[in-house]
Amino acid sequence: MPFIVGLTGGIGSGKSAASDWFAAQGIEIIDADVIAHQIVAKGQPALEQIKEKFGDWVLTAEGEMDRAAMRAHVFAHPNALIDLEDITHPAVREHAKQALQTATSPYVILSAPLLLESAEAGLAKLCQRVLVIDVNEDLQLARAGARDQQSHDKIKAIMANQLSRHDRVAQADDVIINEADLDALYAKLQPLHEQYLQLASTYR
Known part of the structure; x- marks a missing residue:
């Protein structure tokens, strides 16, 4: 198995944007949502x-x-x-x-919305590190509503089925607060990418 970084975050956190950035760096992405559809x-x-x-x-x-x-x-x-x-x-x-x-790839991103929830615990156990993309709940509602055209009540119901921000962050090795624009997110991801490359180089 390669060095595996679990990537997760609540709805509207920007997890997909982070995943896309890692992919652009040549890192393979294993997406649990894609697998769930397959x-x-x-x-x-x-x-x-x-x-x-x-x-x-x-x-x-x-x-x-x-x-x-x-x-x-x-x-x-x-x-x-x-x-x-x-x-x-x-x-x-x-x-x-x-x-x-x-x-x-040098390391792999395992992306899963419910990585840390009990039913998905088997995925978390595969990971050497867990990266959480975190954002305040007002932004979650605004972003998810704009993206998915869903009502705030539906988005809140999805959030209720996910871990609370506090519990998710408590289980993370790395946390990125994604409350600005994409450039700010990418700037925070770059040093983590370099860290993961270093960790992966000594992992076996």
């Missing part, structure tokens, strides 16, 4: 398990996962989320591990 693609074993658990209604006429129906079901039945994650999270971890083993 594992429930048509014909994948995880999607078949979900159908067996919940019923045929989880599939569209084309045999793909009906995400809107699943979101509504999980919202109405909180325990259903636990059942869903029992299927998807082990598959995400396994695919992430496979991707990490084939990575060739």
Whole structure:
């Protein structure tokens, strides 16, 4: 396994912008969100398990996962989320591990919104360091609302399912406060990139 830096942050924190910057430096990005979509693609074993658990209604006429129906079901039945994650999270971890083993950049970024939450703890355990992109809640609401065109109530519901800022930061090795523009963010990432290169060079 290469030297792995876990990257996380609440909704609207700028985690994706940080991830894109690392990618521009030639660092491979393993994105748990991308993997989560891949594992429930048509014909994948995880999607078949979900159908067996919940019923045929989880599939569209084309045999793909009906995400809107699943979101509504999980919202109405909180325990259903636990059942869903029992299927998807082990598959995400396994695919992430496979991707990490084939990575060739000096170090690798493992990006996951729920890296530190209990259900995703298996991902955090893969990392040598954890980097949190932090931002105040007012900015989270403003940025996420502008980006996703979602209501503040929906964004607050997403935030409620994530760790609090305090708890997330408490578990981080490195924290970047991202409350200015992109240039300011990039300037803060540069020394961390150099640090990670140094750490990776002595890691084995």
